[in-house]
Structures are given as structure tokens and as C-alpha cells.
Amino acid sequence: MAEFIYTMKKARKAHGDKVILDDVTLAFYPGAKIGVVGPNGAGKSTVLQIMAGIQTASNGEAFLSPGYTVGILLQEPKLDETKTVLENVQEGVAETIALMARFNQVSEEMASPDADYDKLLAEMGALQEKLDHANAWDLDSQLEQAMDALRCPPSDADVKVLSGGERRRVALCKLLLQKPDLLLLDEPTNHLDAESVLWLEQHLSKYEGAVVAITHDRYFLDNVSQWILELDRGRAYPYEGNYSTYLETKSARLKIEGQKDAKRAKRLTEELEWVRQNAKGRQAKSKSRLARYEEM
Structure with missing residues (x-):
């Protein structure tokens, strides 16, 4: 098998005047656990869809290595409404x-x-x-345990009557059982309770394939990620380590780069301290904190 499961070479993607990828070169290792972060509008979901083959890069190369499989959880997944x-x-x-x-x-x-x-x-x-x-x-x-852990609706329930959150849980359960070599997750913790999130963290930590996840759940990023991929203004910056390590590394880099970034470095330090606090009520995420993060 190839050394890398997925590769981008000088990949470019734009929506009108909005540049998502600007000659980005990246390579993803099999089995790596990667969290994707960046400001709102940075194109995080678009990048996952390119990796899934749903969208394509405008220029350059972006490809899954032969012999590997890929699966994606979209924010609005499609299910077969003729089935239970x-x-x-x-x-x-x-x-x-x-x-x-x-x-x-x-x-x-x-x-x-x-x-x-x-x-x-x-x-x-x-x-x-x-x-x-x-x-x-x-x-x-296995099916029963996964459906129970993710709080899926009853087995015989009609998919047509499910809420958006219920549909996402069913789609996530289906995808995890499918076990693709490259698992792409767009906000996987949305509509999950605390116990389901904990089960998902443990499941992904033991998952044999590579995982690339977009999420606003900072504790999830801390507990699952081995790498953080930051997307910002068309550029992609990989950081080895979990979310807390990323905050430390980026804060130090901004301080070195100059006084003009001192304010952003201070915000990153505050964010790191918040993540390190007791994880009580993790599902009641602080919207003000997340809003401040998206401004960084």
C-alpha cells in the first residue's frame, strides 16, 4: 500500500472570489487522527468534500491512494427513505x-x-x-451496540419522519460500521448527548483507519486528535499534537512573529486555559468562547 492514504499537490479551489485552497500541498498518513479548525468560511466542509470525491480541486491534484476506501458524514446526510x-x-x-x-x-x-x-x-x-x-x-x-450508543431511533422507524438530528445519528452509525480506511466527519458530535460523544471518542481513538474531523467540540479535539489542520485564507497549516498542543504552538509562533499578533496570541492562551478547565457540562458549549475562537 502507498505511504500516504490521501495526497494534495498544489491543489487550488475557489468559490467565485473566495479562495478555499491556494496551491496547497498535503499528505495524510493511514491511521492518523486529524482535527480540522479554522475561521467560519475558511472552507473546512469543502475540503472534506474534495477528499470524499464529492467536489474536485480546480487545479493541481487531490487524490485517494489506490486500494483505500473513503466515507463521509455530511452535515445533511442522505438516507434511503424507502427503508427503515x-x-x-x-x-x-x-x-x-x-x-x-x-x-x-x-x-x-x-x-x-x-x-x-x-x-x-x-x-x-x-x-x-x-x-x-x-x-x-x-x-x-455490533449493530445493536452501535445504534444504542448513538441513541438511534427504533430499528423499525420510518426514515421519512426522522428529525435532522436523528438522521445524522443513523448516518453516523451506518458510516462507522462501514469502516472506511479514510473516515471524514463534518461536525460528528452535533445532536449527540454527552454519553454518546464519550463513546464516539473512545471508538475513534481505537479506529484502525484515518479520521479527519471538523468539530467545534474542543474537548473532542483534545481527546481524539493526533494532528490539527488549520485552514485560513486558502492556506493549510498542520500541527502535530492535539488541540491544546496546537494552541500552545500557535500562540508561541504568533509571539515570535511580532507585537502585531500579540492580541491573537493572548486569545489563544485564554482559549487553552478554558479547554483545560473542568469539562463539566461540555455539551452546554460556551457560544461566546466559540465566537471568539472563530475571530482568531
Whole structure:
């Protein structure tokens, strides 16, 4: 497999006069956990959609390395409204369900006196290996646990009547069960309660694939991220470490760059101290603090 899961080379993207990416070159490691931050309007969601293949760069290159899969949670995800909640979630493991169905079918075929046992045994062995690799033997339990942890609506609920928040939880559950190599999340903690956010943090920390997440939940960024990617005025600045480390590093850089950035450095220091405070009531996020951050 390639050294990098996703690569941008001199990538450029603009919406009218608004430059989102200005000759940006980046490379993402497999398994990396990356939080994306930046002012409102910096194009964070657009960048994720480029990485998902929904949008394209105007110039340069932006590509997923061959052999890898990608999945994205959009702010307004689409679900199949002809299916129930459970049926939508099961789409995330459709390949595994198909393998299980074929395994059961082969088992039935072996009961026939006219069966080609050698051929069927070989196929059953191959199927069992794939099912073992997918940890598929307790698939129903995995679905139930994920749906419960994310507070999904009842399994038989009609998707057409779900609220926006309920639809996002169903879409997130489906995506996590799908397990893409590159998992792109646009505000994943929106509409989740504190227990669900904690479960998601723990799940992503153990996730084998790469994760790139946009979120205003600073505790989530602190607990999950190994890197922070800052987008600002068409530029992309990677910082190794979690959100607190990013605040420290950027504050120090601004102080070095000169007195003109002293005010921004002070705000970053204040933001860092706020993040370090007791995480009580993390779901009741301070809107004033977030507004100040977006001005930095």
C-alpha cells in the first residue's frame, strides 16, 4: 500500500472570489487522527468534500491512494427513505451480510446428495476466512451496540419522519460500521448527548483507519486528535499534537512573529486555559468562547 492514504499537490479551489485552497500541498498518513479548525468560511466542509470525491480541486491534484476506501458524514446526510432505520444502518455492512447469506446458502447446498463437496468446501473455507476477518459472527450484536450508543431511533422507524438530528445519528452509525480506511466527519458530535460523544471518542481513538474531523467540540479535539489542520485564507497549516498542543504552538509562533499578533496570541492562551478547565457540562458549549475562537 502507498505511504500516504490521501495526497494534495498544489491543489487550488475557489468559490467565485473566495479562495478555499491556494496551491496547497498535503499528505495524510493511514491511521492518523486529524482535527480540522479554522475561521467560519475558511472552507473546512469543502475540503472534506474534495477528499470524499464529492467536489474536485480546480487545479493541481487531490487524490485517494489506490486500494483505500473513503466515507463521509455530511452535515445533511442522505438516507434511503424507502427503508427503515435498521435497513439504512445495515447498508454499512451490506458486503458482510451478503457473505453471511452466501455462507448459509453453501451450508444448505452441501446437504444435497448431488453436491460438489470439494468445490463447496473450498468456497466455504474462503467465505469463513472473510467472515472471520470482518468479525461477522456477532454482527447483530455490533449493530445493536452501535445504534444504542448513538441513541438511534427504533430499528423499525420510518426514515421519512426522522428529525435532522436523528438522521445524522443513523448516518453516523451506518458510516462507522462501514469502516472506511479514510473516515471524514463534518461536525460528528452535533445532536449527540454527552454519553454518546464519550463513546464516539473512545471508538475513534481505537479506529484502525484515518479520521479527519471538523468539530467545534474542543474537548473532542483534545481527546481524539493526533494532528490539527488549520485552514485560513486558502492556506493549510498542520500541527502535530492535539488541540491544546496546537494552541500552545500557535500562540508561541504568533509571539515570535511580532507585537502585531500579540492580541491573537493572548486569545489563544485564554482559549487553552478554558479547554483545560473542568469539562463539566461540555455539551452546554460556551457560544461566546466559540465566537471568539472563530475571530482568531
